[in-house]
Amino acid sequence: MSTYSPPTTLEIHPSLDAFRVPIREYLASTNPPLAGLIVSALIFKPAKSHTANGGGAQRHGEKDRVLLVQRSATDGCPHLWEAPGGGAEPGVDGSPLDALVREVREETGLTVVRVRGLVDAETEWTVKGGAWRKASFEAEVEAHDQTSDIEADTVDVVLDPAEHQDYAWVSREELAGGMTADGRELNITFPTQTDILMKGFDLRERTDLKLEAQ
Template structure:
């Protein structure tokens, strides 16, 4: 892993996210039922479209779509720092603020990895970034990106420049988290919707 400039991890977070402002080790000590943690970042643009990324054809779950994110590492200062790092590594976007937890039920999704059978707990957060202007994908992880609406996510397709792009989420839990993110966003900003 390449060290990132300290400005990468210069962000604020909502007080409601204090339980995630701890190290991965500390969280796993409190929750021994998990072998690891992962984080996802829901990034919306000024038109309330969500950024989704397509997994690389050579990676696990090839060609499927998800929000940016990945494993929180023991070297991350906190779970929140892990989410900010993953978003930067995968898209080049810098987190300005982590706003709130997003997810079905109590906000976490538990899954078993295919390769090693580890039990991973994933948290997804709505984040505000410095700019949504330029998305720079890491080709080792993702091959394409889209800005999508809630309707696009329900129809599994988006029309861009006269072309229809069809997409499928990595898991049903990923799609449920995405739809919950749109619901929470509308609830927080009901005017004009």
């Protein structure tokens, strides 16, 4: 199987150097070594509109929204919602961040252009064969970055029906309430996924911790 090649224009925050190494090297860097790594992307639709002269202003009542995808009825955890992501594959992905770009592309059809920072890498579990970790990042996608006038319906999300059957741009309040504005139930895959999503919203709202690309 050939190695996946990420976009050459991908911007990566300097704080993420630990995730730019080969996957096997990353897995071996922990004590004890990890058996595997899951990567996940928090892709936000910012509550910011840019005026014609380049200034930014928040729309009245507008809120940041995060992209969630609903797992297919025929896949594991059927009908449950999650952030896009999946397993980092040695021999396919050059690094954990390359895996992030590939998984987002495969699951949503979107191209990651910037990885702004780490949201969480503390979620771990043990299965037969050893310990696994989930690393979640805030990412921006093509035509959906912080420098343009962003509308969710201008981003063409294309799902792989074998894995996911629906998607939604979800606010913090909708996530907490378990339902989208148009009445779809938001049953999340695991409590830890909800915690990570809420942490992502917190990082965007707290100016002292807000993830900033350099």
